[in-house]
Amino acid sequence: MKERVFFEEFDSLYYFHGSSQNWAMQGFHFHKQYEILLFLSDGALLEVGNRSYNVKTGDIFLLNNKEYHRTSGAVGKSHNRYVLMFDPELYLAGCTEVFGYEFDKFFEHRPENFVHRLNLSQENLKKVEKLFLNIEREINEGDDKAVQAKLRLSILNLIVELNEMYRFFLKEQKETNKAINSQETDFEFKDPILYRERIEQIKKYIVEHVNEKLELDDIAKEFFMNRYYLSHYFKKETGFTLQQYITNRKVVEAKAKLRSGYSVTDIAAQLSYNSDSHFIATFKKSTGITPKKYAQEKKNSNNE
Structure with missing residues (x-):
């Protein structure tokens, strides 16, 4: 049976921080926003295209606006997470030229056999969660120009931190010559690894x-x-x-x-x-x- 895939409309910026129980999307969806998902509990299932990830606490995912996906929580368990969705045309436009930095590196220009999941250690998890909370605070402060400027910078800061984490683990993976085969393995970037x-x-x-x-x-x-x-x-x-x-x-x-x-x-x-x-x-x-x-x-x- 063919899975239902639908386009879903969201505001240019969508943010969620909280938990729910017995929640599951009815079908795959996609949207014009980039999405960053950080899970704070075990047991959820995230499906991205033909890949499935059994979610663990500390898992973070970067999804672009062309990837259809769906999330379902474990039955009877709280599904605790952060969700940040933002329109790249509004929040990233011109930033690469201004800063000389490839903000959309792991949204658009990924290496072959890219694995969405990065599992954060306790220290890095706290660091990234703090960045999410900065964004949450600025969203709640209002929509004047100064607040919006700080909000945009906070989103860019989160992206930079995540990019560097992904970049580091990809480089470690390449240098240790571990084969990644997305068709046969469920490889993930694991933090921490004692090198x-x-x-x-x-x-x-x-x-x-x-x-x-x-x-x-x-x-x-x-x-x-x-x-x-x-x-x-x-x-x-x-x-x-x-x-x-x-x-x-x-x-x-x-x-x-x-x-x-x-x-x-x-x-x-x-x-x-x-x-x-x-x-x-x-x-x-x-x-x-x-x-x-x-x-x-x-x-x-x-x-x-």
Whole structure:
């Protein structure tokens, strides 16, 4: 039996935040708005074309205005969600040219075998939910020009954050060479994933480049990673922040140099510290003693 597909009219901006029970669309629909769906409960079913997603808490979806879809909640369960629908001709028109940023990247210019679902971790879920609530607050503030300007910027901000999340996980997927076959698998971008192999590569890179300045942004660029995700997953995997790990490795190297007789000034320069005082303060904070005292203690120990 052929499924019913119908075009549904909505206002140029539609927003919903709440829950319902035993709710299901009677057929597939599509509309002129782009749609962002964030689910806060398990059990719903979202069908997009010939693809079906069994929804879990934290799942977010981006749908364009050519995709027919329908949602149904689990029987007897609350179906809690955010829904944002907006007309791209009104809310995105001209933005790419003005900002030099491809806002409709994951609505219109998707990679092959694009998977709609991105599952957000607790931290990212809170971040995205806050962005939805900003939009909700501005919708409720009225329709004067200033409020409408803030509302449009808030929608753009949400899109940018989601684009970067999708972009990051797509890049990770590509770089780890995991095949995506939309006809045979139900692959999803899962957050968080502990990228152990990548973190080990970063740790090795830090050891090999310990004499360099080693800034977060530079390391993120070297490994084609978003700086936020690099920090987040590095700490999850190692228990240290990236800066703590860099400092620890530099202190280990500094101790070896001190034992070999290098001066504080030479070591500070070799390890790319801003100054002798910066090196001394960092070393003392990490070890509890100054570099000079450490060198003296090791010298006395060797003479005994």
